Amino acid sequence: MTAALLLAALLAAPSARAEPTDEEVRAQIAAFLGSIDTPIRAEQWRALGPKAVPILQELAEDHDKLPTRRARALEGLSHVGHDREGKLMVAMAASESEPPVVRMSALRGAGRLLGPKRLVAGLRPILESSSDSHVRATAAEVMAHRNPKAGCASIADQVNKEPADRRLAFRHAMKACKLDSQAAPQ
Amino acid sequence: MRRALAALTVTCLALACHSSSDRRACATARDCMGIERCTGGFCGVTDGGATVDAGVLGAGCLDSSDCAAGLGCLTGALGFPSGTCAPACNTTSCPARSVCADLRDTDAGVVACMLGCGTDDDCRQGYACCTAFPGGGACLPAAYCPRTSLPASADLGDSCAVGGTSCAASETCQGGLPFPNGACTAQCVLGNAATCPANGRCIDTETGAWCLQTCTAASQCRSGYDCIPVAGVNGNVCRASAGACSGGPIDAGPPRACTLGDMPPLLVGNAGAAVGPATDPTGCQKNIVCSALPAGQVQELGIHPVGDIVRFNVPAGSASLTIVEQARSATDAVTFSGQVQDNAAVPTLLRFPDGGLVYDDNAIPADNDGGVLPKLLAFGAGGSAATGAFTLPNTSAGLQAFAAGGLPAGTWSVQVNDYALECADPATGCNDGGFAGNTYDVQVLTKPGPLPASGVVDVNFYLIDTAGLTAQSATTNSAVQRMVKTLSTLYKNAGICLGNVTFFNVPSWAQQKYATLDVTNTLPCDDLSQMFTLSVPGNALNFFLVQSLADKTNNSGGTIVGIDGTIPGPSSIGGSVHSGAAVSIADLSLAGCGASISVNCGADSVAFIAAHEGGHWLGLIHPSEQGGDQFDLLSDTPVCKCEAACVGSTRAAKCGQAGGASPTVVNAADCLKSSTDCQGGDNLMFWLLQDGASLGHLTSEQGQVMRANPVVR
Numbered sequence: 080m081t082a083a084l085l086l087a088a089l090l091a092a093p094s095a096r097a098e099p100t101d102e103e104v105r106a107q108i109a110a111f112l113g114s115i116d117t118p119i120r121a122e123q124w125r126a127l128g129p130k131a132v133p134i135l136q137e138l139a140e141d142h143d144k145l146p147t148r149r150a151r152a153l154e155g156l157s158h159v160g161h162d163r164e165g166k167l168m169v170a171m172a173a174s175e176s177e178p179p180v181v182r183m184s185a186l187r188g189a190g191r192l193l194g195p196k197r198l199v200a201g202l203r204p205i206l207e208s209s210s211d212s213h214v215r216a217t218a219a220e221v222m223a224h225r226n227p228k229a230g231c232a233s234i235a236d237q238v239n240k241e242p243a244d245r246r247l248a249f250r251h252a253m254k255a256c257k258l259d260s261q262a263a264p265q
Numbered sequence: 266m267r268r269a270l271a272a273l274t275v276t277c278l279a280l281a282c283h284s285s286s287d288r289r290a291c292a293t294a295r296d297c298m299g300i301e302r303c304t305g306g307f308c309g310v311t312d313g314g315a316t317v318d319a320g321v322l323g324a325g326c327l328d329s330s331d332c333a334a335g336l337g338c339l340t341g342a343l344g345f346p347s348g349t350c351a352p353a354c355n356t357t358s359c360p361a362r363s364v365c366a367d368l369r370d371t372d373a374g375v376v377a378c379m380l381g382c383g384t385d386d387d388c389r390q391g392y393a394c395c396t397a398f399p400g401g402g403a404c405l406p407a408a409y410c411p412r413t414s415l416p417a418s419a420d421l422g423d424s425c426a427v428g429g430t431s432c433a434a435s436e437t438c439q440g441g442l443p444f445p446n447g448a449c450t451a452q453c454v455l456g457n458a459a460t461c462p463a464n465g466r467c468i469d470t471e472t473g474a475w476c477l478q479t480c481t482a483a484s485q486c487r488s489g490y491d492c493i494p495v496a497g498v499n500g501n502v503c504r505a506s507a508g509a510c511s512g513g514p515i516d517a518g519p520p521r522a523c524t525l526g527d528m529p530p531l532l533v534g535n536a537g538a539a540v541g542p543a544t545d546p547t548g549c550q551k552n553i554v555c556s557a558l559p560a561g562q563v564q565e566l567g568i569h570p571v572g573d574i575v576r577f578n579v580p581a582g583s584a585s586l587t588i589v590e591q592a593r594s595a596t597d598a599v600t601f602s603g604q605v606q607d608n609a610a611v612p613t614l615l616r617f618p619d620g621g622l623v624y625d626d627n628a629i630p631a632d633n634d635g636g637v638l639p640k641l642l643a644f645g646a647g648g649s650a651a652t653g654a655f656t657l658p659n660t661s662a663g664l665q666a667f668a669a670g671g672l673p674a675g676t677w678s679v680q681v682n683d684y685a686l687e688c689a690d691p692a693t694g695c696n697d698g699g700f701a702g703n704t705y706d707v708q709v710l711t712k713p714g715p716l717p718a719s720g721v722v723d724v725n726f727y728l729i730d731t732a733g734l735t736a737q738s739a740t741t742n743s744a745v746q747r748m749v750k751t752l753s754t755l756y757k758n759a760g761i762c763l764g765n766v767t768f769f770n771v772p773s774w775a776q777q778k779y780a781t782l783d784v785t786n787t788l789p790c791d792d793l794s795q796m797f798t799l800s801v802p803g804n805a806l807n808f809f810l811v812q813s814l815a816d817k818t819n820n821s822g823g824t825i826v827g828i829d830g831t832i833p834g835p836s837s838i839g840g841s842v843h844s845g846a847a848v849s850i851a852d853l854s855l856a857g858c859g860a861s862i863s864v865n866c867g868a869d870s871v872a873f874i875a876a877h878e879g880g881h882w883l884g885l886i887h888p889s890e891q892g893g894d895q896f897d898l899l900s901d902t903p904v905c906k907c908e909a910a911c912v913g914s915t916r917a918a919k920c921g922q923a924g925g926a927s928p929t930v931v932n933a934a935d936c937l938k939s940s941t942d943c944q945g946g947d948n949l950m951f952w953l954l955q956d957g958a959s960l961g962h963l964t965s966e967q968g969q970v971m972r973a974n975p976v977v978r
Contacts, residue, residue, distance in 0.1 A: 103916055110891070110932035113864075113953035115877050117891050118816070118823035126927030145852045145867055147826050150813070154824055180813045180851035183781060184824065187815070213781045213812060220817060235334065247545065247777040251817045257335045257352055 104130045112138065112151045119151075124158035131159045136167065139181075150184035157188030165192030169201040172218070175210060182209075183217040195226035203233050212245045219252035231256035315389050322363055323380030323404060324350045325389065339377065344406050346391030351377040364403035366395070367454060367474070379403035399456040411453065411460045418462035420449045422478030422503050424487060443470035443477075445489050445505050450475045458499065466498050477502040491568055494702030495594050504594065504704075520978070523721055523762035528750050531740035534725065534769040534801070541799040545774040549790035550798045551651055553591045553706045554844075556837040557804045558975060566707040568593045571686040574614070574678050577709040581674035584667075584714035585656055585973040588612050588679060588707065589835050592651040595703035597788045599684045600696040606684065607788060610653030610705060611645040613682040618675030623657065627687060635889075635896030635904045642666060644898050646886055649831035651789035652841045653683075656833050656974055659884045661900040664969050671714035681705055710837060710975045719760040720977035723805035724752070724879075726768045729796065730780040730812035732850050736768035744855050744868045751862050751872035755949060755961040756879075759968040761977055771799055779809070782847055783817040784828055794842035797830050804837040804976055806879050807845035814847060826851075827874040834882035836976035846878035862961070864954045873954055873961065880950050880963075883971040887952045888945045893931035894921050899966040903944030905936035905951075911943035933958030 099107065104127050111119045124131075138144060138152035153171070156164050168189035172182045186205070189198060199222055206218040219237065222230030235258050238249050246253075290296075290306055307318070317324045320331060325347040326338035332350035339345040354365035359378035366379045380387075381401055382394035388404035395410030396402045418433055425431045425447045427440035432449035440447050453460040453467035453476045461467050461476035468477045478485075479500050480492040486503035494501050523529060534540065556563045564577045579586055590610040599608045613626035624643040632638045639661035647653045657672070658664045688699030728734055739745045753763045779796045787793050800807040816823040830843030838844055850871060858866035864873055886897045893907030905911055907920035907929055916929040933955035936946035945951055947960040950967065963971075971977065 100915065106932050106934065107930060109934075109955060110930050110953055113933070113955045113959075114825065114891070115874055115952065115954060116825050116827050116829070116881075117887075117952050118825055120823065120926075122926035123930075143857070145857070145865070145870055147813075147849055147851050147870075150851070151824060178851060180849070183813055183815070212777070217781065232334065244773045245777055247774055248781070250778070251783065 099127060099130075101130060104128070105134065108134055108138070108152075108155065111155060112148045114151075119155070121158050124155045127155070127159055129159065131155065132164065135159065136164065139167075139171070146178040146180045149178075150180045153181065153184040153188045157191040160188075160192055162192065165189055165197075168192060169205075172202070172214070173205050173209075179211050179214055182211070182214045186214070186217045186221050190221035190225045195229065198222065199226050199229045199233070203230075206233060206237050212241070212248050215241075216248035216252065219249050220255070223252040223255035227256055231258065234258065315387055317380065317389060320350060322350055322352065322360065322378060323389070326350050339375070344409065346406065347389070349379070349389075349392075349404075351375075351379060354378045359400070364398050364400040366398050366403050366405060366409075368405075368409055379405055397454050397457055397460055399454070411457075413457070413459040415459070415462045417464040418449070418451075418476075421451075421462055421465050421476060422487065422490070423449050425449050439475065443468075443475060443505055446487075448487075450477070452476075466495070466500065466502050468495055468498065468502060468504070477504060479503075491704075493568070493570060493594065493704050520721070521764040523764055525719060525760065525762045526754050526757035527762060528746070528753060529763040529766045531746070531749060532765055532767040533736045533740060534767040537735070537737055537770060539770045539772045539775075540727075540801050541772055541775060543772055545778065550795060551592060551789055551842060552798060552840050553593065554802065554835075554838045554840045556589070556708055556710055557802055557839065558710055558837045562711050562713070562975070564709040564711075566709065568704050568706050569681045570704045571681050571683055571701060573681045575681060575707055576676050576678045579618075579672050579674055579677055579711055580713070582671040582714040583674070583711045584671055584716040585658065585712040585975070586672060586677075587654055587656040587710040587712075587833075587836065587975050588615075589654050589710065589838060590652070590681065590683070590705040590707055591835075591838075591841060592789070593704040593706055595651060595683060595705065596685050596700050597650045597790065599688045599699065601684075601688070602694055603696060607648055607650040608703075609645075609648045609650060609684045611647060611682060611684070612653075612655050612679045613645075613687075614678075614680040615643065615655075615657070616678045617673050618677060619673075623677075624655075626682060627690075627693075632896065633894070634906070636900070638896070638898045639900040641898070646884075646898070647831040647833070649787070649843050650683075651794070652835055652838075652843045653831060654833050654835045656884050658973060659833070659970050660898040661966055664899075664966055664973075668716075672711075681707055708838075712973065712975050716969060716973055717760075719762070720972045721764040722756070722761050722977050723764045723803075724749075724766045725801065725803075725805045725807045726766070727771055727799060727807065727809045727845070728768060729771055729776055729782075729809050729847075730850050731776065732810075732812075732853055736770045739768045744853050747855065747858060747866075747868035748853060748872045748875075751869045752876055752879075754862060755872060755876040758949070758961060758963040759883075759971045761968075761971060764978075765805075767805070769801065775799060780812045781817075782811045782814045784814045784825065784847075785816045787828075789842045793828065793847060794830070796847070797842055797845040798840055800839040800841075800844040802839045804978070805839070806834075806882055806976060807839065808875050808879070809845050809847045810850040810853075811847050812851055813849055827878040829878045829881035832881045832886060833884035833974055834976070836882070836974055846875070846882055848875045848878055863956070864959050865956050870954065873949070873959060876949055876961065880967075880971065883974045883976065885950050885967055885970060887950055888948050889931060889936065889951070891930040891952050892921060892928055893935075897950070899964065899970070901964045901966045902950075903936070903948060903964075904942060905931045905945045906942045907931055908942065910940045911935045911938060 135152045135156040168185040172185035202218045209215045219234045320333045329338045336350040338348050340348045359365045362381045363378040367376050382404050385394045392404040393407040394402040395405040397411040425438035427447040436449045436451045455474045465476035480503050483492045486492050490503040492501045566575045598605050615623040642663045643657040685700040688695030689701045783792045814825045826849040829846040852867040852870045854867040862869050864870050888897045888902040889905040909917040912935050919929045933946035946958045947962045949961045
């Protein structure tokens with residue numbers, strides 16, 4: 080067991096580092112987008128710095144790239160971007176022409192970049208009108224985690240509109256809002 | 266891949282945030298609403314007992330419209346006088362000043378937060394302060410308060426006819442997995458032994474919380490029951506000796522003769538009907554499943570507590586052996602260096618017939634350059650709780666030692682073990698003191714030798730995210746066909762061809778629950794592990810095709826595109842909590858596809874991911890991890906080290922701990938250089954896919970490890 084547990088402990092050790100070069104940023108992004116089963120931690124994305132923003136945005140918007148790569152680029156962008164990228168996230172999340180995995184990543188990214196009020200304002204229409212139940216459910220999750228006070232009422236309304244067999248997709252949001260499917264005893 | 270549990274964010278809702286400032290002033294009852302009265306200048310509900318603000322938890326109600334958002338009304342018809350507003354707590358915690366009460370055995374049939382109390386005076390009329398539930402007193406109808414301080418039962422645990430009336434008045438005769446041949450028992454409250462007879466303890470069984478008979482020796486238990494300790498319970502209890510074996514494979518079909526790289530026919534499993542329960546099961550599923558291998562290859566050693574030394578026979582000439590531990594009663598996690606980790610089910614002190622040590626999980630040497638671990642005879646890599654598999658050989662030294670005549674024949678021994686037992690030793694650095702009372706079912710699977718130069722593996726695909734497909738339509742879908750053909754081509758590199766490739770539908774509840782999979786945690790009761798319990802009995806690689814894999818609980822990102830249940834997988838054991846690998850199907854299309862295999866082709870990319878996760882199932886780990894500072898167990902796999910020759914001097918300065926929170930990672934370009942320390946970017950098991958680099962290569966020893974796994978026939 081020792082090796083595995085020590086690895087986990089080492090990963091938690093903090094330290095300082097200098098800003099990476101352009102070449103390093105591009106190489107790191109290429110590696111991060113291709114990761115199969117190794118999660119890229121927020122600190123790793125943030126360490127790329129502002130130089131990564133245009134690169135990641137270009138990748139995210141490139142429809143010739145595979146959906147999971149674009150989704151991963153949005154994930155990275157959400158850790159290094161700012162308000163402007165937040166608007167991009169909402170726009171991509173709202174686009175019915177984007178693949179669901181891209182839209183869901185954009186929703187999570189919006190949750191990291193936008194303030195609570197603007198987040199709910201941007202995501203509520205997606206919650207209420209997206210054609211994909213998992214996109215709607217992801218919008219609910221993000222709203223429930225980032226701004227439950229403003230979001231949970233809308234989530235409750237939407238859950239009530241969902242067919243019974245779709246409500247399980249909303250259970251993470253319902254849990255965060257304490258609206259578990261069995262919450263209402265009646 | 267194992268990540269620490271994260272604390273759930275508890276959000277502030279109308280209920281939890283209700284304060285005195287929310288109270289509405291009144292002069293008379295006309296100023297109030299519904300069933301409220303004006304008491305002390307404020308609207309509230311009073312029925313002769315304690316007064317509770319209207320609408321909040323514990324308030325009276327006629328229906329849910331009388332209750333605040335997030336609360337429902339437990340009505341008078343359900344046995345709650347004048348009704349009571351309550352939220353559920355089957356999956357969430359209760360607000361302050363309330364207690365979670367499991368009332369599934371009552372007319373209410375819910376698990377709900379009830380108003381907290383110290384005495385009956387704190388409760389409304391018709392309610393008593395019930396102290397049976399953990400967390401303090403709860404205002405409940407007296408009839409719903411479980412009895413406590415019960416005298417000993419004369420027939421607790423005795424044999425009985427299920428459904429009959431031969432048990433004592435407060436007990437029932439239960440059957441099923443926890444009670445083979447029927448046993449007298451009573452429902453109880455977990456964490457409160459006083460809700461059982463004095464000679465019983467409350468145990469979380471496969472079918473709920475039931476009172477089991479206490480014991481101090483095996484002779485006190487009926488045939489078929491063992492006297493064992495249970496985590497969190499004082500003393501031993503009589504528990505069923507072994508889990509039931511599942512039935513035979515579904516639609517496995519006759520074995521298909523195949524040639525390396527050929528295109529297998531695509532089959533529809535279970536005649537197209539969904540596999541798994543028709544409705545979302547309540548509670549955590551932790552099945553003990555018997556191997557589907559022929560009887561001559563399986564030794565069922567029964568249930569054993571950790572620390573037990575068990576013995577088994579290895580026939581002459583065996584190519585490999587696999588030890589599978591499945592939890593009968595085990596803690597899910599341990600805390601090491603302040604971090605919660607899966608309580609890995611991993612055997613230790615594996616010994617040859619002559620007593621020579623093969624593997625000691627407590628004596629794993631450090632391996633900074635990739636040259637140490639391959640010299641071990643075996644290595645336990647899984648790290649998974651509840652179900653763990655250990656296959657030998659899986660190292661270079663093991664492959665070389667047993668290449669000629671197979672494994673030494675005779676009686677081997679091994680100690681049943683998990684991390685919790687290891688944590689019981691203070692020297693390990695664990696923070697929770699460990700636990701030495703977990704119990705596991707142990708099976709040993711042997712594979713006849715010699716190790717073949719080629720083999721066949723059956724593959725099952727489960728359509729969790731349909732992507733518009735059904736099991737039927739998948740078999741004729743062009744992108745699916747390309748994906749399978751590429752998978753076949755990739756495994757050709759290991760000397761493995763695809764036998765039966767079968768597609769299964771799953772129930773709609775599973776599609777909704779798992780399509781966007783939460784992989785925050787990988788403990789046995791988390792979504793990933795519970796999804797794998799849908800896998801059918803039989804001996805196949807089980808791939809669960811989902812839309813995405815993300816951290817939903819923390820909502821902090823960290824998405825991945827594949828994950829294996831454990832390394833190696835519990836081959837021939839379908840339906841356990843780790844009997845599968847999850848793969849994102851989001852890229853499945855013919856976009857970007859040409860004549861040759863490319864990771865820019867959606868179907869090929871999915872095949873690469875499946876082949877990679879299947880490689881983990883078959884016992885392989887990454888030749889080089891992303892930091893370029895950890896390596897696999899084989900000496901012929903190319904390594905890629907985080908050092909100047911591979912990553913350049915600037916990035917080399919940030920390798921490992923020197924890089925702080927974001928150390929240099931080795932990418933594919935770094936690992937395709939002439940230096941022998943800078944290779945492996947083209948290997949199937951490299952940690953990433955990259956255009957122009959990923960070629961799906963596998964070494965000779967990687968192929969041997971894969972073919973040594975019992976899922977390959």
